[in-house]
Amino acid sequence: DGGITQSPKYLFRKEGQNVTLSCEQNLNHDAMYWYRQDPGQGLRLIYYSQIVNDFQKGDIAEGYSVSREKKESFPLTVTSAQKNPTAFYLCASSFKGNVLGPTDTQYFGPGTRLTVL
């Protein structure tokens, strides 16, 4: 099956802990993204990567880190510096198209719900 997988589905973090959320895709997409969604809110971009070994900060990168060692994988670490991490985390991917082409359409994984205990 082609698609985007995220794990775990639910994650609980204690104060002061770092946790890593997994995102894998087998769509041969070039670009991958991490978003955060709070209840009743839209999606906010945390980090994105258009190519292996390169990534850029989004709008709310503080307290998060990422890596892109493989095209298929883009894990997100929520560090202890992120003071309010309870949220729904969504990973997405797309081809690296130009802004006018359909190849820039982003597709989402099923999400990870993170709760701070």
Add this chain to the structure above:
Amino acid sequence: QKEVEQNSGPLSVPEGAIASLNCTYSDRGSQSFFWYRQYSGKSPELIMFIYSNGDKEDGRFTAQLNKASQYVSLLIRDSQPSDSATYLCAVIGVGTSGSRLTFGEGTQLTVNP
């Protein structure tokens, strides 16, 4: 002013009616526009994308784009209870590095049987 604004909702329509969802954006250079549907507790799924001024139809869904007015809308004809969800408008702007979407906060739609 928010970059992408949607009618705040919640929006409630009877089954079989037309649901109209609206979105305005602030970046006049925006080029690509997307509508996603998100069921409660689930991830967004793409409904439609539109790039050119005018209407684009796909089954019961019609997206309308007016770049001069910086306005994009989604019409759902013959609304069904299964259409009850939050609808997210998303925009990509000119000059944005790569395919970086900006999302509105969403409009919650309820279709009553």
